[in-house]
């Protein structure tokens with residue numbers, strides 16, 4: 042039966058695939074008792090699921106050859122034996138027939154009982170085999186929950202996988218596309234999580250906050266995700282599939298239209314020139330940035346060099362990554378942000394403190410780098426060495442006080458001096474920038490700006506810290522509001538402060554890539570945007586519809602507005618104006 046689950050769209054696009062649940066051992070069971078007339082049918086379902094699980098194991102066993110057959114075969118045999126174990130099986134049927142439990146509840150009860158027996162064992166080897174129980178029962182649960190029709194199974198066999206999970210770690214995200222994953226659904230997470238940011242750069246549709254997904258979707262169900270509207274359709278109908286095909290056609294047409302803007306100048310409707318930079322973290326993004334006519338890399342998140350491994354990348358490894366980035370951009374400026382581990386970018390290297398009570402307010406970004414001078418110097422040397430291959434500048438994350446900028450500049454100067462005396466050919470001069478993502482930095486910017494060469498606004502964090510609303514917690518997603526008057530005030534002050542000091546200000550948070558915010562940012566005076574490269578053409582297109590002169594005149598009213606709604610209404614009016622000016626042009 043068709044089910045529609047509502048969540049929040051975190052990465053646009055529609056996709057169709059076979060569900061793969063990531064927590065099969067998390068049993069969500071129906072504990073209501075069976076009516077007497079339901080017992081026989083439920084016992085038959087259970088028998089069928091046990092048979093399917095046994096048959097699956099047989100197929101896996103038959104496919105194993107050589108060393109694999111020796112190593113894994115033993116486990117598969119143990120699982121097959123467990124599945125036929127008379128005590129386990131008769132216990133299950135007893136629970137259904139006499140206890141009137143549903144099959145899934147009976148499986149859960151048997152699992153809990155056997156797990157307790159294994160855990161009480163003295164022998165550590167036997168104790169560790171309780172995992173086998175989880176695997177075997179999990180396999181039967183999965184078989185039990187597969188209630189797809191033969192026709193649906195036929196379609197599902199031809200499409201890829203949709204991962205359904207509670208949340209996905211950023212490091213895992215980067216591998217999903219290689220594993221044939223076409224989209225993701227999370228019960229938790231938020232559109233501002235780093236996994237969602239990555240998902241958008243990888244153009245993998247994603248829906249987050251779909252609370253019931255793990256309960257309502259089963260392995261192998263055919264699932265359609267609409268990342269635009271935050272919708273997950275389980276067992277889509279012919280009408281849904283037609284909508285999916287229409288969407289694919291529309292996307293193709295829109296892609297062809299936007300492709301013509303790839304090498305166009307970025308101009309507003311009134312002819313002001315704007316700059317669009319790319320955010321990057323994966324090597325593939327560099328090629329896309331150039332293909333879409335980016336003015337350079339506005340934000341290179343270096344933590345992804347650290348996230349995907351279990352040891353720290355040394356100076357040479359980092360140098361090669363930064364050098365390739367600079368070479369890849371063919372002379373366009375590249376902004377490398379120093380390490381910003383911490384909070385949801387939890388690392389696998391053991392660098393960040395793991396047991397902080399409030400990680401987002403803890404040892405993150407430049408705070409961690411200053412605490413680990415050797416690590417900071419290694420990264421700084423690697424960045425400066427890459428300057429021999431093209432323009433590169435250094436950006437510092439999570440700045441909240443002047444001393445953090447001074448300490449970074451001191452380190453930069455020491456590293457540059459050492460590298461020159463070691464015979465490295467590096468640039469004569471290096472630009473240092475600060476991220477404005479902590480309200481203190483925005484408020485104290487008139488003093489801080491003297492210490493830097495440029496500023497980059499990180500709205501993902503600036504909004505979360507200004508409004509005390511965790512960007513990763515969907516329970517407070519309604520409080521995470523980029524159109525809050527306080528956020529507008531900080532954005533406007535930061536942009537004006539840069540203008541007065543004659544220092545460039547770029548905005549590299551997700552607001553830059555969302556075209557609903559483009560008129561607002563133009564109204565506040567922003568001219569430099571940095572976004573995942575997939576959004577560059579759309580933003581260029583949106584800017585071409587913005588009458589900057591008229592929008593700038595709206596700024597005082599936007600800044601006087603007292604609520605989100607008032608701001609949204611002013612922007613809606615401006616948008617209508619833009620549409621009119623487009624129609625008349």
Ligand code: PEP
Nearest residue numbers: 478499500501502549550
């Ligand atoms: C930001 O906070 O807006 C930003 C660009 O940094 P990150 O998303 O990596 O924290």
Ligand code: MG
Nearest residue numbers: 478499501502
């Ligand atoms: Mg940030």
